[in-house]
Amino acid sequence: HSNRVMWFQDFFPPNMCPINAKDDTFYGIMFDAGSTGTRIHIYTFVQKSPENLLELEGEIFESVKPGLSAYADQPEKEKNMSLRLLDMAIDAVPPHLWKKTPVVLKATAGLRLLSEEKAQALLLEVREVFEESPFLVPEDSVSIMDGSYEGILAWITVNFLTGQLSGQNQHTVGTLDLGGASTQITFLPQFEETLKEAPGDFLTSFEMFNSTYKLYTHSYLGFGLKAARLAILGALNMEAVDGQMFRSSCLPKHLEAEWHFGGVKYRYGGNKEGETGFKPCYLEVLKVVKGKLHQPTEIRGSSFYAFSYYYDRAVDTNLIDYEQGGILEVKDFERKAKEVCDNMERYNSASPFLCMDLTYITALLKEGFGFRDNTLLQLTKKVNNIETSWTLGATFHLLQSLGITY
Numbered sequence: 001h002s003n004r005v006m007w008f009q010d011f012f013p014p015n016m017c018p019i020n021a022k023d024d025t026f027y028g029i030m031f032d033a034g035s036t037g038t039r040i041h042i043y044t045f046v047q048k049s050p051e052n053l054l055e056l057e058g059e060i061f062e063s064v065k066p067g068l069s070a071y072a073d074q075p076e077k078e079k080n081m082s083l084r085l086l087d088m089a090i091d092a093v094p095p096h097l098w099k100k101t102p103v104v105l106k107a108t109a110g111l112r113l114l115s116e117e118k119a120q121a122l123l124l125e126v127r128e129v130f131e132e133s134p135f136l137v138p139e140d141s142v143s144i145m146d147g148s149y150e151g152i153l154a155w156i157t158v159n160f161l162t163g164q165l166s167g168q169n170q171h172t173v174g175t176l177d178l179g180g181a182s183t184q185i186t187f188l189p190q191f192e193e194t195l196k197e198a199p200g201d202f203l204t205s206f207e208m209f210n211s212t213y214k215l216y217t218h219s220y221l222g223f224g225l226k227a228a229r230l231a232i233l234g235a236l237n238m239e240a241v242d243g244q245m246f247r248s249s250c251l252p253k254h255l256e257a258e259w260h261f262g263g264v265k266y267r268y269g270g271n272k273e274g275e276t277g278f279k280p281c282y283l284e285v286l287k288v289v290k291g292k293l294h295q296p297t298e299i300r301g302s303s304f305y306a307f308s309y310y311y312d313r314a315v316d317t318n319l320i321d322y323e324q325g326g327i328l329e330v331k332d333f334e335r336k337a338k339e340v341c342d343n344m345e346r347y348n349s350a351s352p353f354l355c356m357d358l359t360y361i362t363a364l365l366k367e368g369f370g371f372r373d374n375t376l377l378q379l380t381k382k383v384n385n386i387e388t389s390w391t392l393g394a395t396f397h398l399l400q401s402l403g404i405t406y
């Protein structure tokens with residue numbers, strides 16, 4: 001609790017304390033119901049005049065695990081979780097602004113993978129919590145987000161935070177998001193060829209800050225890191241086959257364990273008798289990746305911002321610093337994958353999936369999207385202390401649609 005207060009004071013020096021907030025200060029509350037966890041982002045903005053881009057003053061962030069989809073069979077148990085997160089917003093937003101502060105939850109791949117009926121039951125629980133809160137609850141405030149929006153909104157966030165959406169010389173940067181259940185690629189095409197060769201539903205026009213952006217974006221459902229583990233094990237979409245053991249050359253030879261994902265329990269283990277290591281693992285992973293994704297030629301030569309599990313696994317293997325992030329080449333992931341997979345006994349204190357995860361990331365980048373070995377990836381968790389998450393772009397979009405900002 002005290003942490004929260006301290007954090008707040010950094011952002012609001014006494015003369016700008018939110019309690020004395022001027023009229024041009026407002027808040028937006030965005031829930032991200034991801035496949036592995038639910039997070040709340042409470043943003044504070046100032047807009048000084050219609051000509052100026054919205055100024056972001058700060059963000060309060062909290063998360064809980066597991067994700068919403070883990071409550072698929074007992075939706076009523078979900079309530080505690082959204083109530084707990086919403087309490088943060090009650091503390092953070094000054095009471096006189098509660099009624100003007102919108103609260104929205106958008107669910108991503110975890111819920112997209114559930115049956116319609118189970119997903120709707122979960123969303124209904126959250127809607128009830130929102131309706132009972134003192135905040136502004138817009139129509140359709142709790143929903144499953146379309147995959148193309150997930151990519152676009154993350155792209156808006158990153159390019160806003162790096163200052164690429166204001167002024168004349170806009171050099172926008174593409175974004176790569178690797179979630180638990182889905183993965184997104186988004187960029188602003190520079191080549192006519194990209195517009196021609198892209199499948200129709202990979203191009204979306206989007207209006208933001210008085211500009212229209214025609215973006216290339218796609219969300220690949222089932223290609224998030226955790227879904228990919230199941231696919232590699234051959235266990236994806238296999239509802240709790242009792243006691244069945246899924247084996248892989250990407251796992252430590254003598255490993256046998258259980259894993260829960262999306263409310264289902266899986267048993268998995270290493271190739272006790274057969275091969276293990278990078279080579280056989282890469283072949284196994286290729287089966288899941290090769291020929292499954294569209295490869296826009298234009299991206300081969302460009303650099304991308306990458307976050308979520310790209311970031312987490314790079315941190316786990318000391319490729320980058322947790323606080324600083326860093327710039328990597330695609331081949332750095334391959335080098336690490338080889339190192340970990342060919343020495344699994346040396347990494348046995350880390351996650352048993354480390355080899356599989358790094359190999360998947362390598363194959364996804366190279367064989368999936370078609371990046372070159374020397375393609376640069378800018379790994380970032382935060383820009384100017386704000387999380388690089390689609391939630392900021394979604395909040396801009398929300399405020400714009402409610403007429404709260406210009």
Ligand SMILES: O=c1[nH]cnc2c1ncn2[C@@H]1O[C@H](COP(=O)(O)OP(=O)(O)O)[C@@H](O)[C@H]1O
Pocket residue numbers: 032033034035036037039067108109110178179180181182183224307308309310312381387388389
């Ligand atoms: O606010 C955030 N900032 C940065 N990374 C986040 C944030 N929220 C979640 N992540 C990252 O997202 C990944 C998990 O994906 P998620 O649970 O959102 O699955 P999904 O996107 O497939 O639904 C993890 O790498 C986690 O660290």
Ligand SMILES: [Ca+2]
Pocket residue numbers: 034035108179180308
């Ligand atoms: Ca996500």
